[in-house]
Structures are given as structure tokens and as C-alpha cells.
Amino acid sequence: MSLSLIACVALLLHLCGIVTAMHAVMKVRTPQGAVAWALGLVVMPYLTLLPYLFLGASRFRGYARLRQMNQQRRRYVARQWPGRADYLQRHLPPAEELQRFQSINAMLQQPFYHGHQLCLLVDGEATFEAIFEAIAQAEHVILIQFFIIHDDQLGQRLQRALLERAAAGVQICVLYDGVGSHALPRRYVDTLRQGGVRIHAFATRRWRNRLQLNFRNHRKIVLVDGWRAFVGGLNVGDEYMGRKPPLAPWRDTHMELQGPAVADVHASFLRDWRWVTGELPPFLPPRDGCGTATTLVAATGPADRQETCSLLFVTLINAATRRIWLTSPYFVPDLSVFSALRLAVLRGVDVRILIPSRPDHLVVFLASSLHAAEAHKAGIKMFRLKPGFVHQKVALIDHDTSMIGSMNLDNRSFRLNFEISALNIDVDFAQQVEAMLEHDFAQSVAVTSEEYQGASFPRRLAMNIARLMGPIL
Structure with missing residues (x-):
């Protein structure tokens, strides 16, 4: 390659870097992120142009569609749960008890509810023992969402458990993140589908966002029969059980939730499933609260109007x-x-x-x-x-x-x-x-x-x- 051609390519890259830097200044959500991207794109476009294509967007596309889908979800839940308003009203705690968190209620447009039974799951053994026990006892519906699912010992155990309940007539929906679970082989997914499990990868679906490593679904949710919910930090993989050096032992925590706020965990899954599939998964209302805890489920993401x-x-x-x-x-x-x-x-x-x-x-x-x-x-x-x-x-x-x-x-x-x-x-x-x-x-x-x-x-x-x-x- 001649020097003149190299110079032309370098000039073109710098011009592209400058134009892309303007896009970053206009579109990146925070000043710090805009400065970081703009500086890198102007000074080192050879190294930053391609990463910007995958990592640069910080605003989720599809707000209007998401709001429309949320309205459809609410109507769907109202039909499935006729006594919803009275049930939730009975579980609202006195407002004066929660004044320190009023701004959270206003920001998330999500109330606290009283009457929850909570169980702390301190590590991988406790977490998956409880989750597999709940799956084995499922009678109607299992909804599962993880950022990472591996086809290893733990992942295969989950696969077997789901296939067994699907064969028993339980409706099962599974979401996994397409980037977090990039190593999940197709045969794992196909085996579940052949066994009656509805399983899909989370994706933002719009052409530009398909290239994004941002906007990942990092949630970890297991819902059983509408009244038992598990949330926390663990994904499905042997490393989360402490079986993979050099990061073993793995320190992580999950919890089980029973009570009215389980409906909000359910609502989060409904939104994500509706976004990915265009359909609504089964919905069962939670049981009456049987504990003393007051809980708010905070489901956050890049589609929110605020950070x-x-x-x-x-x-x-x-x-x-x-x-x-x-x-x-x-x-x-x-x-x-x-x-x-x-x-x-x-x-x-x-x-x-x-x-x-x-x-x-x-x-x-x-x-x-x-x-x-x-x-x-x-x-x-x-x-x-x-x-x-x-x-x-x-x-x-x-x-x-x-x-x-x-x-x-x-x-x-x-x-x-x-x-x-x-x-x-x-x-x-x-x-x-x-x-x-x-x-x-x-x-x-x-x-x-x-x-x-x-x-x-x-x-x-x-x-x-x-x-x-x-x-x-």
C-alpha cells in the first residue's frame, strides 16, 4: 500500500471520527461518557470507531412501542386478575412509614406493599436448592429469566427439571440474554423447545441496536405459579456454584419473595417477554401476603425516562x-x-x-x-x-x-x-x-x-x- 493511500485512509478515518464524535456529544446520555467517547473518536479513531458501533448508544430505541405494550400488559393483567385493585389496596402500608423513600415511589411509579415472607439465600447451593424445589412443585406456570445460562452441569440440571415439568403439563417460558448467553449451544435451546418449553433470547430487535452490546437484560428472575419469586445475583452456570477456578469459591446472594410484590416481578417479566415475542405469557395472581416485610420491586433499565x-x-x-x-x-x-x-x-x-x-x-x-x-x-x-x-x-x-x-x-x-x-x-x-x-x-x-x-x-x-x-x- 502506497504512502498516499495510507494517508487518505488515515484522513478518512479521522473525518469519520470527528463526525462520530459529534454524534456522541449529541446522543450519549452523560457528559462524562460523551467526553470519553468524543476524545477517543477524535484522537484515536482507528481504535474507537468500531467499539462505538457496539458500545456507543446509551438511549434505548422503541420508547413509544414499549409504552404501548405496557398499556396492553396492564389490560391483560386486569382481565386475569379482577380483584387486583382491592388486593393491592389491602397491602399498602401507612404512607408515614415510608417518607424517607417517597422519591423512589415517585420515580418508579411503584408502591411498597406490606405482608411479604422473605427468605435469604446466602449462596449458590442454597439458591438453586430452593429454585429446583420450587420448580419441582410447580403446578401451572414457571417463568424464568437469566442473563447467563450455560450448558454445563447446572444448566443441564435446569434443562432436565424444566422438561420434566413441561411433560407434566406446566406452562414454561424462559428468557436468556443473547449476549450474556452467547456460548449457549443451539441444541440446548432446541431440546427445550422440543419438550414444550417456550424459550427465547432477549434482543432489542431494531437494526442498529442489534449491533449493540449495551441494553442487555441483566435480570435474574424465577417465578413459580404466580406466588413464589426469586431474584438476586446468580446466573445458571457451574461457576456460580464455585466449581470453576480461579474465581472459586464464588460469593453470591439471592432471595425468595412471597406476597403482593411478586406481581411486580411478574410484570417485569411480562414486559420483557412481550417485547421479545410480541405475545403475553401466562399470568397468575399472587397469594395473600403471609409475612411482615414491606417490599418494593425496582425494575430499572435504559427505557426509563430517568436514570x-x-x-x-x-x-x-x-x-x-x-x-x-x-x-x-x-x-x-x-x-x-x-x-x-x-x-x-x-x-x-x-x-x-x-x-x-x-x-x-x-x-x-x-x-x-x-x-x-x-x-x-x-x-x-x-x-x-x-x-x-x-x-x-x-x-x-x-x-x-x-x-x-x-x-x-x-x-x-x-x-x-x-x-x-x-x-x-x-x-x-x-x-x-x-x-x-x-x-x-x-x-x-x-x-x-x-x-x-x-x-x-x-x-x-x-x-x-x-x-x-x-x-x-
């Missing part, structure tokens, strides 16, 4: 008066969440965050390490779990509030992924979560300033470069 996941964390942190303990595999907070954490420290709140001591994604780990060092300087108590890898997504606020679900402390969860968590107000359940986290902290080491200052110059440089990529990770 609901980020604002949810900000509200929880600002509501804390005594403590806010958080666990996440990734700690790449945006400015609003990081500011809320620092302000909580200044209020005298015990702020602790548990992150991994080993990486599953190197760039995110490096960015998390620099944020952890800066958090330590601000008085936030940062800890690294020593054995294995921590993947759990748990929050503990004061003496009575906890949240368990799929939400990480990073931009992908805050703005780009579809997520779901259960926010629970119950002293007894919060005490169980506290005991679990205290055990985790006892197996951790504190992050100190030496972790960054004592690192080599190349590693510190890598951390800072990775941090610049935080808005687009």
Missing part, C-alpha cells in the same frame, strides 16, 4: 442515618453516587463497600481499584473479599432496610442494562443480611492507600486510563 438505577442508589445512600453497607463485583460509581457516599461519611454514617480481590474483567477491575483508593481517602471503608470472587449485589441501610438483586455499582447497571432488585423493610430480614455481610467482611482485607501508592507506575497509569473509560464500561 432510575443510579437515582435509586443515591436515594438509599441519602436516606441512611446509621449505616450503608454495599457489595458489588464492580465499583465504578458515577459522580452522583460517589458524592452521596462521601456526604454519608460526613454525616457520620458507617459506609462500607465490599469488592473482589481478583478480577473477572481486568479493565473494570483496574477502574474499580482506583475508585476504591479514592473512596478510602474520603473515609469510605473499602474491603476486598479474599477467598474467591464476590459477585453479590446487596445493600443494607440502617437497622431495617435491605436490597438484593442484579444491580451493580457501575455505569452499565446505572444506565445501560435492564435490572431488577427487591427493596425490603423488615428488621428480622435486615438482621439476617447483617449477619451474612459481617461474615463476608470478616473474610476480607481493608483497602489502604498503599494499594495505589505502592503500585508500580505502569499499574497506576493503567488504573487511571481504565478510570477514564468508566462512563463507557
Whole structure:
């Protein structure tokens, strides 16, 4: 290739980079993300043009269609559940008990409900023992949604369990994410379909979004007969059972929910299934609440009008008066969440965050390490779990509030992924979560300033470069 041709190609790439940078400035949701993309596209278009095609979009397309589908879903649920309004009205707690979380209700347009029975599932063994027990007892409907399903020992066990219930006449719908489950072989899906299971990959379906690695469905949901719901951080794969070094043992948490808010978990699945298939899955109303917990199901995503996941964390942190303990595999907070954490420290709140001591994604780990060092300087108590890898997504606020679900402390969860968590107000359940986290902290080491200052110059440089990529990770 002649030098003149190389020069022409380089010029063309830079012109494309400039034009694409203009698109990033106009379309990327946050200023930090816009700056990161624009700078990279102008300076290094050879390296950033192709990634922008897959990672650049931060606004989900199809809002009008999604709203129309939500209206259809509501009419469908109303037909299937004639006593819905009276049932839910009976389970509304007194408004004065929830004033600290009023903004969450307004933002999500989702109320808290009272009367839930909760079960904390502290690891993979407890989680899948409970899930497979519920599947085996299913009589009518099983709805399942995971970001990752592997065709390994655990995945094959799930396949066998679903085929057995399908043969018994149970209606089964399964959603898996097309990117998260990219390694799932076609034969796995075909075997389930041949056995009567309705199974589909989540995709945004629009031509441009088909190229996107953003807008992934990161939710983990199991619903059985309309009254038992499981949400949390675990996917279907042997690594989540701690069977795959070097990240073993795997530290993760799930929970089971029974009560009126199960209907909101159901509604989240209905929306996603309707989006992917154009159809509505079976719906069964929840049973009467048989517990004492007050729960709100927060289903967030890039189709929301606001950045609901980020604002949810900000509200929880600002509501804390005594403590806010958080666990996440990734700690790449945006400015609003990081500011809320620092302000909580200044209020005298015990702020602790548990992150991994080993990486599953190197760039995110490096960015998390620099944020952890800066958090330590601000008085936030940062800890690294020593054995294995921590993947759990748990929050503990004061003496009575906890949240368990799929939400990480990073931009992908805050703005780009579809997520779901259960926010629970119950002293007894919060005490169980506290005991679990205290055990985790006892197996951790504190992050100190030496972790960054004592690192080599190349590693510190890598951390800072990775941090610049935080808005687009």
C-alpha cells in the first residue's frame, strides 16, 4: 500500500471520527461518557470507531412501542386478575412509614406493599436448592429469566427439571440474554423447545441496536405459579456454584419473595417477554401476603425516562442515618453516587463497600481499584473479599432496610442494562443480611492507600486510563 493511500485512509478515518464524535456529544446520555467517547473518536479513531458501533448508544430505541405494550400488559393483567385493585389496596402500608423513600415511589411509579415472607439465600447451593424445589412443585406456570445460562452441569440440571415439568403439563417460558448467553449451544435451546418449553433470547430487535452490546437484560428472575419469586445475583452456570477456578469459591446472594410484590416481578417479566415475542405469557395472581416485610420491586433499565438505577442508589445512600453497607463485583460509581457516599461519611454514617480481590474483567477491575483508593481517602471503608470472587449485589441501610438483586455499582447497571432488585423493610430480614455481610467482611482485607501508592507506575497509569473509560464500561 502506497504512502498516499495510507494517508487518505488515515484522513478518512479521522473525518469519520470527528463526525462520530459529534454524534456522541449529541446522543450519549452523560457528559462524562460523551467526553470519553468524543476524545477517543477524535484522537484515536482507528481504535474507537468500531467499539462505538457496539458500545456507543446509551438511549434505548422503541420508547413509544414499549409504552404501548405496557398499556396492553396492564389490560391483560386486569382481565386475569379482577380483584387486583382491592388486593393491592389491602397491602399498602401507612404512607408515614415510608417518607424517607417517597422519591423512589415517585420515580418508579411503584408502591411498597406490606405482608411479604422473605427468605435469604446466602449462596449458590442454597439458591438453586430452593429454585429446583420450587420448580419441582410447580403446578401451572414457571417463568424464568437469566442473563447467563450455560450448558454445563447446572444448566443441564435446569434443562432436565424444566422438561420434566413441561411433560407434566406446566406452562414454561424462559428468557436468556443473547449476549450474556452467547456460548449457549443451539441444541440446548432446541431440546427445550422440543419438550414444550417456550424459550427465547432477549434482543432489542431494531437494526442498529442489534449491533449493540449495551441494553442487555441483566435480570435474574424465577417465578413459580404466580406466588413464589426469586431474584438476586446468580446466573445458571457451574461457576456460580464455585466449581470453576480461579474465581472459586464464588460469593453470591439471592432471595425468595412471597406476597403482593411478586406481581411486580411478574410484570417485569411480562414486559420483557412481550417485547421479545410480541405475545403475553401466562399470568397468575399472587397469594395473600403471609409475612411482615414491606417490599418494593425496582425494575430499572435504559427505557426509563430517568436514570432510575443510579437515582435509586443515591436515594438509599441519602436516606441512611446509621449505616450503608454495599457489595458489588464492580465499583465504578458515577459522580452522583460517589458524592452521596462521601456526604454519608460526613454525616457520620458507617459506609462500607465490599469488592473482589481478583478480577473477572481486568479493565473494570483496574477502574474499580482506583475508585476504591479514592473512596478510602474520603473515609469510605473499602474491603476486598479474599477467598474467591464476590459477585453479590446487596445493600443494607440502617437497622431495617435491605436490597438484593442484579444491580451493580457501575455505569452499565446505572444506565445501560435492564435490572431488577427487591427493596425490603423488615428488621428480622435486615438482621439476617447483617449477619451474612459481617461474615463476608470478616473474610476480607481493608483497602489502604498503599494499594495505589505502592503500585508500580505502569499499574497506576493503567488504573487511571481504565478510570477514564468508566462512563463507557
